[in-house]
Amino acid sequence: MLCKIAWGNVRRAGKDYLIYLLTLTLAVTVFYAFNTISIQVDLAGVSEQNSGMGDLLGGVISGLTVFLAVVMGFLMVYANNFIMKRRKKEFGLYQVLGMSRGQVARIMTLETLFVSLAALVLGIICGLALSQVMVFFTASIFKTQIADFHFFFSLEAFCTTVGCLAAIFVVTLIFNLRVVARAKVIDLMGAGRKNEIIRVRNPWLSAAIFIAGIAAIGVAYVRLLDQGLPYDGQPEGMRDFLITTVTVVVGTILMFYGLSGFLLKALQGVRGLYWRGLNMVTMRQLAAKVNTVSMSMAVIAMILFLAITSVTTGMSLADTMNNTVERGTPVDYTRCLVYWGPRSVAEMNSRKAYAEDDVVYAVATGPVDMMAAGKNDIMNPDTPEAKPFDLASIAGSYVQVDAFDSTPRDGDHPVVSLGDLCEAVDMPLPAGTENSDMTTLGLMVIDESTYNKYLRFRGMEPIELGENGYTITSDMGATVNDVYNKVLGEGIKLEIGGRALTPVQDRVPEDASTFQNAMMGMNSGTIVLPDDLVASLNLPLYYSYLMLNYADGVSVEEGDAYVAAPRTYSDVLNEAGESIAGWGTEASRTVTYESVDSMNGLISYLAIYIGFVLVLACAAILTIQQLSGVAEAGANYRILSELGTATDQIAHSVLAQQTIFFLFPLVVGIAHAMVALKVIIELVALFGGMSIGGTVGLTTLIFVVAYGGYFCVTYLMSRGMVHEATLARHAA
C-alpha cells in the first residue's frame, strides 16, 4: 500500500521530480563514464605508447571521484529540499489522516528510492554510451590510434557509481526524515498557504554594502596584480596572498549580498524605466530572490571562477608544451652531467663524518668526457646480456657542451646575474624570479669555442666574439628573454674580469639555446664569453651536456631501445678516485614527445573533467533555485495575468530575472578568472610563452553547452510553469 502511494506520488509529482531525476542521471552518467578512464586509455592504445598512463589517470580520476561525489551529494540534497518544500502539505495530510510518522517516512524513502533507481538505470545506460564515445575522444587527446574497438562495461566503475549513489541516497534520506520527524503537523499543513516572509533589506544599506563589496574586490585585484602569486612559498608572500584571497571572497559575498538593493536603487533612479511595464515586478522579484540566495550566488561565482581558471590554465599549459616541444628536442638523445660545486663538496664531505659514506667528493678540475664516462654504466645488470653502456655504438654525430657556474671558485658573487642585467636595463625582475636562485646564482657561462662547436653541430653559423664580445642564450619564455633582448639590443656593456664587454648579437638566439631535450625551456640564461676570459675567471664547472644523433645505420626505435634499457648509473670519478659529478637527466626525443602528449592528455582530461563537473553543479543549483522561485511566485504570475498582462510579457520578465541570475555569477567568475589568469600567465610564461587563445575555444564550448543548456532548460520549464499558473482560474 505504501509502495503504491509512493509510486503514485512520484508519477504525479513527476515535474518536480524531473529536475531531480535529471540532475541525478547526469551525475551518474558523468560518474560512470569518467571512472572507466583506465579502460578507455587501454582501448585507445595509450598504454602501448606510454605504459602507466592509464593507471596514473585512473588513480587521479578516482581521487577526483570523491570530490565529485561530495559536489553531487550537495547538489542532490539541494534538489531534494526543493521537492520537500513543495510537498510538506501532503506529508502533513497523511498524518492528519492518521498515518504514523514512520509510515510517512517510509513513503518518502520509497519515493526517493524509486527516483534514485531510475536515475541509476538511466545514468548507467547514458554512461555506457558516453564511455564508448569517450574512447575516441581519449584517443584524439593522447594522439593515438584505436587498434581494436569493442563495447565494454566496467564492473569496477559500476560498483563505484552504485556505492556513491547509495551514499548520496542515505544523505538525502536523513535530511528528508528530519523534515518529517521535526515538523509539526500544523506547520506542514500550512506550508502551502503560509506566505514566505520576505525579508526586505534597507535598499540604501544594501547599495552601500554592494559598493563596499566592489571596492574590496577592486583592492584584491590590485593587490594580486601587484604582488603576483606566492610561487616560492615564502611566508610573507603566502600571508599577502591569503589576505588577498580573503578580501576577494569577502568582497564577492558582500557584493552579492548588496546586489539587489543596489540594482533596485539604481533602476528606481530612472523613473521612466522603473515605472514601466513589468520592470518593477522584475526588479522586486529579483530583489526578493537575491536576498535569500545571495550567499549561494557568491559561492557559485567563486566556483565558476575556479573552474574557468583551472580549465584555461591547464589547457594553455598543455598548448604551451605542444608549441615548445619541437624547439626543445633538437637531437635524438641528450644526457646531462651535474658537477659538484665548491660549496656542495665542502658540505657533503663534512656530512660524511656521521653518514655511512666512504665516497670522497671533489671539485672537478676539467670537463669529463661523457661518452667515455658513460661506459662505466652497466646495461641489463645481473643478466647474461650485461654490457657497458657504450653510446658510441649508436652515435652518429654528437657534441658535448660544458657550462660553468658564474660564481668563481674563490668568490661569493656571480660575475653576471639576472638581477644585475635587470638593473642595467632598468627593468623589474620577471614575475616568478624575484626571490629565486636565478637572480642570485647568476647565469651559466660557456666559452666561445664550445658554443661554436655546438653551433656547427646544429648546422648553424658560428659567431665571432673577438676580444671583448659577448652574447646571451636562453630558451625560456618571454619574461626572461625580454630582459636579455633589451640588454643585447641596447648594447649594454658588461664589466667582467676587468674587461668591458659589448654584445655581438642584438637578440637572444632562441633556436640555438637548447642543450637538452625537454618539454619546456630549460636554459634560463647562459652567457657566451671569449675563451681566454673564461679561462682567467677560474669558474667551476656546472653542467656538461651530451647531445647525440643516432648513426645512419641505427633506426630511431633501435636507438631509443638502447638508451631506454635498464642499467646502473656509475659514479663519475677523477684520477684520485674522488667523486666529481653525478648523472643528471637524460631524454630521447621520442620520450619527450610522448610525455608531452601524455601530459597534454592528462591536463586536458582533468581540466575538462573538473570544469565540466563544476559548471554542471553550479548550473544545476541555479536551475533548481530558479524553478522553485517560479513555483513560489506562481500566484503572483496569476495575479499579473488577471490584471491583464499577456503571458509573453510575464515570460519576458521571468527571462530577464533568470538571465541576471545565470549571468551575474558568470560575469563575476570570469572577471575574477581574468585577473587571476593574467598573473598566472606571467608566471607560466617563464617556461615558454603561454597562449590562451587556442584553448579558449574548447573551454567556451564546454561552458556554453553545460551552462547554456541548463539555462535554456530552466527558462523553458519556467515558461511552462508560468503558462500553467496563468491558465489556472483564480481559486475562490
Next chain:
Amino acid sequence: MKTAGANGAPVLEVRHIEKVYGTRNNATHALRDVSFTVEEGDFIGIMGASGSGKSTLLNCISTIDAVTSGTVLVHGTDVTRLKAKKLARFRREQLGFIFQDSNLLDTLTVRENIALPLTISRVPAHDVLIRVEEVARRLGIAETLEKYPYQLSGGQQQRVAAARALVTDPAIIMADEPTGALDSKNARLLLESLETMNERYRATVLMVTHDSFAASYTHRVLFIRDGRIFTELRRGDAPRQAFFERIMEVVAMMGGDGSDAL
C-alpha cells in the same frame, strides 16, 4: 476620463450565455441562458449559494473563463470573440478586479501594487505616480504607500486591492467575494469604500457575494440558482436596512442558502 460608450451602449450586456463543463455524456451546466444588462454607474450584487454558478458568471464576464455560447458585450464590444493579445488588453483597460484574498504581489510595495495596472499599460511614469497618489488618498491608504502588503491588516490589503482596481478607471469593477476574508468591521469599511467609489466617482461595480449584508450595499441584486437567474431585487430609494431584510427574505425563500453568512 471614463471610456463611456459613445454609441450609448450599456456598460455591460450579457446575452444568453451558457457554460458547460465536462464532456457531452457527462455535462454539468454551470450557467444556463443568463442575460442581464448593467448601466453605467450601477452597483450590482450577484448572490447565490456555493456552486450556484455566480463565480463562473463573473469569470465569464471578465474573460478569465470562456463561455460555451452566448455573448458578453462591454461597451458594445463582444469580448467572447477576442484573441489572447486583445483579451489581455481588454482586461487591463476595461476591468478592475478585487478578489476575496487581496491578491497583492507580496514583493511589491503598496505604491507599486497600485501602480502595476498602469505600468503594464505603459502609462508614463509621471502620470502613474500622480494617479496612484490620488486613488490612495480617496481610499484612505495614502500613509501606507511605502509599506509591503504583509505589513498591512486584511482590511487595508483589500482597500489596496480596491485602489488597484480603480486606478485604471475601468469600465467595470469586478469584486469577487471582496469581504469574504474580512472581519465585520473591515468588511463594512471596504463596502463603504465601494459605495463611495460608486456614488461619488460613478464607478460601475459588479460584486459577487453570498453575504446578504454585503449585498445590501448594492442598488440591485441578481440571485443565481443552479446556473439561472432566479430573481432580481432593486433597492430603489429604500434604506439599506430595509433592502437587507428584503434580500434576507429571498435568501430564505431560496432555501436558506447563505443565510448562515451573517
